[in-house]
Amino acid sequence: MEQVALEAATHDVSLWALFMQAGFIVKAVMIGLMFASVWTWAIVIDKYINFAKAKRQFDQFEQVFWSGQSLEELYRTLADRQNVGMAAIFVSAMREWKKSFERGARSPIGLQMRIDRAMDVTLAREAEGFEARLGSLATIGSAGPFIGLFGTVIGIMTSFQAIAGSKSTNLAVVAPGIAEALLATAIGLVAAIPAVIAYNKFMGDAGKLSARMEGFADEFSGILSRQIDEKLQPRQQAAQ
Amino acid sequence: MKTSLGTSFALHSAALAFALVSIGAPAPMEVAPVEALPVDIVPVESITQIQEGDKKAPKAEKSAPTPTKKPTNVPDAQNTGDNSVDLKSAPVPVEKPVKTESAMAPPKVEKPMPETAKENNEVKDVVKEETAPKPVETASLPPPKPEVQQPTPKPPEPTPAPTEAKTEDAPLPDSVPLPAARPKPEPPKEQAKPVEKPPEKPVEKKPETKTAEKTPEKKPAEKKQETAKTTKAGDSKFNPDDIENFLNKQDAPSSGAKSSTQTASLGGKKTTGGQSLSMSEMDALRGQIQNNWSTFAGIEGLQGMIITVTFNLDEGGNIVGSPKVSSTGGSDTARRTMEASARRAVLKSQPFQGLPADKYDTWSEVVVNFDPSEFAL
Known part of the structure; x- marks a missing residue:
């Protein structure tokens, strides 16, 4: 009897065999954690590409913006494109400016406030785009080990029930169940560790990009307010 | 996002495939199969109490009585030994049979002396001479010797009558063994007495050999006979061929019928059942x-x-x-x-x-x- 049990216990200890031996709950946990890991890495790749692209665009836009080119010309070239980040803020501010002047704005203070608000909205939208899906990274990073641990506990419970059933405390009987249970925790950690690292890194990157956009928005707001003063003063003088 | 999701999925499948192939089946640890050891729980009393064994034998891990020579015939034997009946103590007293044997052994020594001397490789020729004088010596000491010689001259007398001779021959051989048988038991009786005093043996033999020397009157043979004497004396002291005669062929006094196959080791007469007084x-x-x-x-x-x-x-x-x-x-x-x-x-x-x-x-x-x-x- 004991030899039969030994053979059954030692015949296959590969990862696939461990997965197939696992119970329903442990299997579900492991599959869920595998999807979480896939999702984590998808987000990581996506964010990496997006942030790199955003950073490049910011650099290009700043270079063009401070090159002394006319804002009107820059607006005309950018208006038709789908803009991201700083360019989007610039375009939204310029659009508001254009609309106000085309309809003949009376109050320079009201115009300034409208431009600031338009830029804030765009900035918030852009920042939200940067931080999108980073929350799920945080969730996976914090909950992954717990989910894996849950699978482990269930698996060990099952294997101990099996020990009680077989009435044999031979290590060869106990070991596969524990190994299969520990596989769940391993997958949980595999999913959670990159998630935590990526979350911290991309949160920092998103904060930096947002700060850069805010800085640009403030600067552009200052430029526009000067322009408003310069353009509205002759009209007021002419009116008087 | 879709592209990155696809990339991630592809990467995961690749990693999984790699894991399944490379680290899929770890090399099984080669552990020597552990055989289940049967463990008996033995009360201390069985070790500390007297075990059946031999009181004179050296101490051993497990005490056992002296080994018996044959397997047991008695199923419920309690005492170890070669007896067919299970007895508690040795039935034969140890000292008496030893005495009878010592009395038995010497006559064998003295009588076969010439015979064994014949077989000795060292002085075959001399021994023949000795055997010849020996009967002379024995004859000189006890009277029966002439009886031996008498039958030998007798045969020539009946030879003239062949038919009678046959009839007479038949009684003659009968008469020949008879005297031959007589002298043999007689000298041992006489010699057995001196044998009981072992130191006198060589003293008695020397005169015998001297008489033997005188009777043959062969001086060159004397030296040979002397060598023969030495061999004789040596034989009387120690002759490897005669060891068997000295050996105690009787079985050791053992009483029981229980067989014991182990070598003897220290122990009591009987196992006390691993019990002390309760x-x-x-x-x-x-x-x-x-x-x-x-x-x-x-x-x-x-x-x-x-x-x-x-x-x-x-x-x-x-x-x-x-x-x-x-x-x-x-x-x-x-x-x-x-x-x-x-x-x-x-x-x-x-x-x-x-x-x-x-x-x-x-x-x-x-x-x-x-x-x-x-x-x-």
Whole structure:
């Protein structure tokens, strides 16, 4: 009897065999954690590409913006494109400016406030785009080990029930169940560790990009307010 | 996002495939198969108590009696030995058969001496001569010798009548062995007496050889005979061929019919069944002595006194010999008093009742410690 049990216990200890031996709950946990890991890495790749692209665009836009080119010309070239980040803020501010002047704005203070608000909205939208899906990274990073641990506990419970059933405390009987249970925790950690690292890194990157956009928005707001003063003063003088 | 999701999925499948192929099946640890060891729980008593064995044999891990030569025939034999009947003690007294054997062995030595000398490689020629004179010697000493020679001349007398001779020949050979048989038993009777005194052997032989020398009157042969004498003397002292005669061919006195295949090792006569006296049996013994132990309360100097009484019991529970009393501690006078009282108590309480007969080995010698310090002031 004991030899039969030994053979059954030692015949296959590969990862696939461990997965197939696992119970329903442990299997579900492991599959869920595998999807979480896939999702984590998808987000990581996506964010990496997006942030790199955003950073490049910011650099290009700043270079063009401070090159002394006319804002009107820059607006005309950018208006038709789908803009991201700083360019989007610039375009939204310029659009508001254009609309106000085309309809003949009376109050320079009201115009300034409208431009600031338009830029804030765009900035918030852009920042939200940067931080999108980073929350799920945080969730996976914090909950992954717990989910894996849950699978482990269930698996060990099952294997101990099996020990009680077989009435044999031979290590060869106990070991596969524990190994299969520990596989769940391993997958949980595999999913959670990159998630935590990526979350911290991309949160920092998103904060930096947002700060850069805010800085640009403030600067552009200052430029526009000067322009408003310069353009509205002759009209007021002419009116008087 | 879709592209990155696809990329991630592809990466994961690749990693999984790699993991399944490379680290899929770890090399199984090569552990020597552990055989289940049968563990018996043995009470300490079976080790500490007397085991069946040989009292004279050296100590061994497991005590065993002297090995018997044949397997047991008696199914329920209790005592080890070669007997077909299971007896408790050896039936044959050890000393007597030894004496008979020592008496038996010497005649064999002396009579076959010439015969064995024939077989000796060293002096074959001389030995033949010796055998010839030997009968002469024996003949010279005892009378039967002429009887031997007489039949030999007799045959020529009847030769003239062949038909009669045949009839006479028939009685003649009968008569020949008869005298031959006579002298043989006779000399041993005479020689057996001196044999009982072993130091005299060589002294007697020397005169014999001297007479032998005189009768043949062959001086050159003397030297050879001397060598023969030396061989003879040597044989009388030690002859490897005669060892068998000295060997005790009788089986060792063993009593039981139980077979023992192990080599003999230290142990008791019989296994006591791994039992010591149980607490109730010890209590019974103690109680019997205690009832008869009258102590005198109020004696000074009993502090720390221990009186040890050692005595042997026979199987009926009676004391064999006188109990030995020794004591330690306390004052001299008190010790003397208490020793006497302890001895009286032990002697008074015999015969001891309630001791199991099958554990006689354990209670054949009893040591009782008296502690009168309870009664100390």
